[in-house]
Amino acid sequence: MFDVLKPQPADALLGVMAAFAADKDPARIDLGVGVFRDAGGTTPVMAAVREAEREVLARQTSKVYVGAGGNRPFAAFIEELVLGSAHPARAAGRLVTLQTPGGCGALRLAADLIARAERATRVSVSDPTWPNHTPLIGGAGLGVEVYPYYDATSGTLLFDEMLETLERLPAGTVVLLQASCHNPTGADLDAGQWLTLAELLGRRGLVPLIDLAYQGLGDGLEADAAGLRLLAERLPELLVAVSCSKNFGLYRERTGAVIALAPTAPAAGVVMGHLQSLARRMYSMPPDHGAAIVAAIAANPDFRRHWLEELEGMRLRVTGLRRPLAAALRAATGGTRFDFIAGQRGMFSLLGLDPVAVAALKQRHHVYVAPDSRINIAGLAEPQIEPLARAIAAVLR
Ligand SMILES: Cc1ncc(COP(=O)(O)O)c(C=O)c1O
Helix, strand or coil, rough: CCHCCCCCCCCCCHHHHHHHHCCCCCCEEEECCCCCCCCCCCCCCCHHHHHHHHHHHCCCCCCCCCCCCCCCCHHHHHHHHHCCCCHHHCEEEEEEEEEEEEEHHHHHHHHHHHHHCCCCCCCEEEECCCCHHHHHHHCCCCCEEEECCCEECCCCCCCCHHHHHHCCCCCCEEEECCCCCCCCCCCCHHHHHHHHHHHHHHCCCCCEEEECCCCCCCCCCHHHHHHHHHHHHCCCCCEEEEEECCCCCHHHHHHEEEEECCCHHHHHHHHHHHHHHHHHHHHHCCCCHHHHHHHHHHHHHHHHHHHHHHHHHHHHHHHHHHHHHHHHEEEECCCCCCCHHCCCCCCCCCCCCCCHHHHHHHCCCCCEECHHHHEEEEHCHHHHHHHHHHHCCCCCC
């Protein structure tokens, strides 16, 4: 059986990680992999997570199954975190939330639900988008098409072009949006653009699937969900794929959720039944540990306060690096080409470099970025800002 299998192409980002690991130059800079790093270059277990984990372990008396919906207190907390405690859709019972194995699990389950509903066969994603969106959606049998979003050479959002394309999509098409901290561009919609988008989606009968993987790392927990909440107030249906990997630092615990907004409370119940049955046939139930930690943080005011403080510290670290990096690039290049970095949000920006320049960064300057020239700002230590700017300026020449 296995002899018919063809070798798979290597994952490009894993290749960048391996090349970085093999590079012994003391000045090497790793801006490839998309994980948060503190000023010392590590991806720490958050102190609030450690506290909550100790409590979970002390309290847990059984490892019995939790059920296809996952940890229910976790789901209730995530729903509140994402939509706010007073969102009208919550009061109306139009929301259901199911715990998933990470944000990827949520995206795949959402795609399976879309496929099962048989209304949409294609999902429209931003150009560019996080590379894993395509296989996650395609894995459910759906096609993927793109809408214009960002011009990487000028560092500008292509909002008018995005609207023009969405305007032409057939009713019922699903549109994948990123709530905040857009991966890979760092370019987000502003409040007015979310409003315009909400009007278009409603009028054209398009259904948003919103990827929320960086809540709290852009402008703050509330602000990062504001656009999504606005859509949920105005539209009859939407889906949200939530990841706790970054804002709780729970990467390997595979902690996330899918939230569905339905037109009525009974319809929401039907959607929940489908989500549970889809989960059941794919992986049966999600792992509990990360969700139990998040639920313990939610339930304990001290843990919650610690988590909020730590998350804010992470956010400030990433946003605080943007201005100095943009300023150093201005000084090194003598131009304004990279000024956009200062105004963007989240961990990523796209340098807009071609593959030759990306390779030169690696080979001549020991600077590792994603193949599409995405940089993870959180990978940067302050003393590396100026050498990085000089390296980028050098490969432009
Ligand atoms: C845009 C985006 N969506 C979703 C995810 C899913 O993350 P995970 O499955 O690790 O929770 C990520 C992780 O990098 C991401 O960048």
